[in-house]
Amino acid sequence: MIESLTLDQLRVLLTIADTGSFSAAGRKLYRAQSSISQAVAALEQVQGVLLFDRSGHRPVLTEIGRVLVDQARRVLASAQQFEAVAASTRAGVEPELTLAIDPPIPSSPLIESIRALNAMFPDLPVTFSTEGFGGSLRRLRSKTADLGICVLLPLVPDDMVAFPLMQVQLQAVVARDHPLATLGRPAERDDLAPYVQLVLSDPVDPGSPNYGLAGERLWRFVDLGRRLDFLLAGFGWCRMPHYLIAQPMADGLLVPIDIAGDQTPAEGLTIYAAHLRERPPGRAGRWLLTDLKARLNRGL
Missing domain, CATH: 3.40.190.10 (Periplasmic binding protein-like II)
Incomplete structure (x- = not known):
């Protein structure tokens, strides 16, 4: 039963499995072989299973023994993590x-x-x-x-x-086949009005403040990569971080546009x-x- 299971019993079980014998486990744990045998016997009795076949010269894990050794490793690793997190918290480190x-x-x-x-x-x-x-x-x-x-x-x-x-530097861009790509002058609000502006917004609070809006038709995105996909596909225009569009611009897939009266900070x-x-x-x-x-x- 779980209330009778101890970490010490699991540690003994693992040590026997790793060292190959009760006597070697005793030496590694600085305990008498009789103490090791008693710990295993108690574990087997409480759990109602045979962990080792003792008929040969050395104990051999039974099938259920091998399964429970793997489980014991996980339990002990979790216990060590438990202790480590507690120790870190005592030292002023947040638990997460x-x-x-x-x-x-x-x-x-x-x-x-x-x-x-x-x-x-x-x-x-x-x-x-x-x-x-x-x-x-x-x-x-x-x-x-x-x-x-x-x-x-x-x-x-x-x-x-x-x-x-x-x-983070921003640049207004469109796909090379978008009508705004050939405008040839700074885009006024009337130029932008017919076209979709791809904007980032908070999905939980879509009514939260948005900045840099210049178009009248807005498609809202949460993910920057998804917005880039739609931008490259020619669905609209937007301001993008330069680090994301430098290569598509160099490859001629995206074209920069100027926006008249743009108040986007020059420094980004x-x-x-x-x-x-x-x-x-x-x-x-x-x-x-x-x-x-x-x-x-x-x-x-």
């Missing part, structure tokens, strides 16, 4: 770190920092949530994310603490690392913030 990431954020600046975070805090569970535009802010406010890597427009909200990380969108003012990050979150800023300052 949840990151909410807005769609315009490039992956490459995050990858090396996350790799380093994993090396520094190997027992820390990390959860990623890629949100629709503005979704990271919603996740932070609902306290379902610890840190947001996000765009904050038009200003950093008062309830947030935010650290600028990088700039500012990407922030943000957290709710009342919920400062733990030790791992602070470490990640410091590492991200250092890497981006070095230009990765």
